[in-house]
Amino acid sequence: MSISDNPIFLLIKTARPKQWLKNFALYAALIFSGFFFYNPVDGPAYFWMVSYAFFIFCLLTSSIYIVNDLIDIKADRAHPFKKNRPLAAGKLSASVAIFAIAVCWALVFWLSLSLPTFFKLLLFLYLILQVIYSTKLKQIAILDILSIAGGFLIRVYAGAVVVDLHMSVWFLLTVISLSLFLAVGKRQSERTLMSNNHLAFSRKSLDKYSARLLDQYTAMFATSTWITYALFAFQNSPGEGLSLLQSRLGDIILPRTLQSQKLLMLTLPFVIFGVMRYLQLIYEENRGEAPVNVLLKDKVLLGTVFIWFLSVMFVIYA
16 A cells, blocks of 8 residues: 555545644734743743644644535535545545544544633634535635635634733734635635636636626735734734843833834835735736645745744844
8 A cells, every 4th residue: 555545644635734824823912912932930831822722723623624525525526626635536435534523623622621711612613613614604605705714813813812812903904804815815716727627617606706806805805914914013012021021131121213113014015025926826827726835835925924924023022
């Protein structure tokens, strides 16, 4: 038996570990609040708390992908690319997939017992939302896009509540705008893929999106993404987190000119360039169907995200 036919390998492939990148949204509140390096006296470091929650979400999201593939077996067999997925291709049995789902959900329940109640509620809410999305909502225009945005928002909130941190409303609006932008870009590429290959099969919701409407949605959410981030960057104040860190360094007091609130605006050009680059990939190269794959394969976009992250960390913590 070759490794490509091994049930464990096929199960991991179905679980889509590359999609775990989306779960890094859990670290958002921790980074922008100024608590990334904070280590309370009476508990574990905040970073490790969020990392623990990140691992739980990885188990949950992987199980949801397996559920989705079980539900979509027939539809995936008619898709030019999805027909090669292990379940659709008949290489992985449904019984093995169901067993893996049960194990993942049991582990998620057990690992989350020591975490705050609101985190558990968000886990449950995410599970319910994704199951409804897989069975119904992804076939309903507009609701399918809003459901994807809701999943990102739940991740951000989950990372915040696990260490009890506050989030700026402008940052939440940025997350919503970005997730809607990525979701619309995905639909844009799916529609182009179907038309270019002259395929009769398509998701029902795609029939409700004309090319003109998707263009309007894309422009609207691309604009709102960088504008909401600009407003967030202008008003962001790490506050208590930096005060605690500075007290450990001997009560360092910086002049107003060097304080970080307004300096976060320096990261805005990277966001604008990232949005423009993603638009280029959607319209010129039709590569928006899988946002995670776009990020990993496009060196320019990946480099932009990396530099943006380093600049954010430098402005807030250095």
